[in-house]
Amino acid sequence: MEQQYFTDQPAATEAELRRLHVSVRGFEVEMWVSDKVFSGSRLDLGTRQLLAEAPALPGSGTFLDLGCGWGPVAVAMALESPGATVWAVDVNTRALELTRRNAVHNETSNVVPMAADQALTRARAEGVRFDAIWSNPPVRIGKEAMHVMLTSWLDLLSDQGVAHLVVQRNMGADSLTAWLCERGYRAGKIASKKGYRIIEVHPRSS
Template identity: 50%
Template sequence: MPEPDHYFSAQPASPAQLRPVDVVLRGRPVRVQTASGVFSAGRLDLGTRVLLDAVEDPPPAGDLADVGCGWGPIALAMAQASPAATVWAVDSNARAVDLTARNAAALGLTGVRATAADAALEHLTTAGVRLAEIWSNPPVRIGKAALHELLRRWLGLLAPTGRAQLVVQRNLGADSLHRWLAEELGMDVARAASAKGFRVLTVRPGQ
């Protein structure tokens, strides 16, 4: 019997049956396509909604990133707010990357670059690109060690004046992650919001 799909599976085994979902992203109603085998396939998940409601608009231009894009709600919201920016929507799940690309194209959001996470990280690192902002509902269920490595690599791409906005469920380690970011990575971390059992952490490179 095949293993069940996880949202962080690289190649989900379940059939990719597209279905439309109507959601509201930062006050803007949109219709998107979702499918099984990706994170929160049938709706806008609560943590993502908390993040999108809590943060200010991203910078109007430059390179932005949504790390763990799923079907794309965060990347789409960033691109709507900053149409002149390049938004790197990255995920280890190939179906999620495809869905985000489809949704961005359908909404006319030409600044979205939906890319496999490892390929995007290699490209950005090799090209010397520095990110002005990261928004992420990070995949905490991949395990602490893998999550820390993911965040270490992506936060390392922040520009000196850049910042990351991360949403993490309080019961899934938000406060311990806050401490790790500050004590182990030397980042400047502040709790920007706390709602519905989630923390939104604003993370900046340490001085």
């Protein structure tokens, strides 16, 4: 987990890469994966639930896949809404390399992989607002760090933007929802399946 979440440039070789066929939002895609990235052997259950339960995306706009890993969410968003621009951000360089490769392989030219800190700086500097944010956030980095990460990006939702997060029930999904509401966001559970909550988040009340 240390390498998967925190290492900027984890070591990996082409020999460690393999292809994985997955179904996302009704699209059949072939993805390159690596053990150096979260859930490097399969599409993890939480992400499966997010992709299954999140409502339809707008046809256009600027979207965010926060913590993109090897890119299943970003590629799914891009395929569903080819008129949108999808920012795919992560702290793991290997994840960004795989997302870039998978976007090209699946002909989704509207995916833009970026290092998380650089992307946040750019979004704030350019006044970027996101119409959709999807994330399977890294709960194991700790509550405080996750709260900082989430609020940094949720504050960049557009006026009509909506975020959807997937969090395990026994990893604090309900307490996270309550915490977001206390901070002024409109947040609530829209689905619960196989131990995971899908949390819908609207911008802070003005």
